[in-house]
Amino acid sequence: MKKTLVALAIALGSTTAFADKQAVTVVLNAQSPMTQGMAMVLANQMQEQGAQVDILLCDHAGDLALKGAGGEALKPNNVTPAQLLDGAMKKGATASVCALYLPNSGKKPEDLKDGIKPAKPADMAGSMLEPNRKLIGF
Template identity: 70%
Template sequence: MKKTLLALFFAATSSYSLAADQQQVTVTLASASTMAQGMAMVLANQMQEQGAQVDILLCDKAGDIALKGATGDALKPNNVTPAQLLDGALKKGATASVCALYLPNTGHSADDLRDGITAANPATMGANLLEKNRKVIGF
């Protein structure tokens, strides 16, 4: 019984330690450039594959890839759009939001956003960006 409890304790604390040590990354993307959007999403996906928890903040024209039915130009060599790359990141556990200014200044509403994408809360986003061990990358 003691061995079982001890094993459970170590398993629980090990997984907690791994989660606590997971690199937190915020990718901010405001560029209207398809290549910049694509590269930001490629790197977000790569960071996830290497164990990071990625949060994506889309502002200005980049917010358009968060809209339902977003298309765009496919990028070589894999012939995928930034919106498709964003979908891939979301499926792997990334979070995504549009900046708080996006919806009221574009005429879009929260109903226009794809599933799983929300409008960012400035206070929460500001606190996240100030986290000591968080990396913030801008495009």
Template identity: 90%
Template structure:
């Protein structure tokens, strides 16, 4: 019985920690490499400061989600926005492309990096309406 109570307490404690993690959605649709880079730098910084970051890529920013995405390396760290996105994903961020990206870009779901999927409008709308979620657009 004690073991079951301890396990329950640990499970509830870890759930409480996750619930306290601030939720942030970064909506990125800018074409500019500097704007894309700044959005990804800030997404990474928010993660390092304890936030759960979800990234929605729309319009030409959706190209960052493609396998083999390149782009212009930005100073001072000489990394591309796509590399910054990869770093955020490795640290636990989620990313999706907006529902309009694939059908209007001529790309397919299999062209996307592993773990990135098309967003479902109903799910995204519900997430954006969460009372404690911050939504930041670039």
């Protein structure tokens, strides 16, 4: 009986820890490859430290969401901001482009990488208002 209670307490503790994952929204609109790269490096690092990361790409940073996005490889690891975004998404980050990106860039939803969609302003605003969510802008 005691072993069962201990196992249950551990299981509940694990569930609580998972539910208490820090939520972070990274808003990226910078055109600079180094700023884009640093935002994506930090997004990946926050994930590795247990955060649930949501990435909102606006203005020129929306180009990172396009299929075949290239860009300048940055030292020291010789990866592009687009590759860093892909890595974050593979580890569970969500990514979206701001609602203004597609209609003002001449791009269409089918131009976006798999898993990236235009953000819905009401939904995005709601998540940004969550009391324990951190918002970080670049």
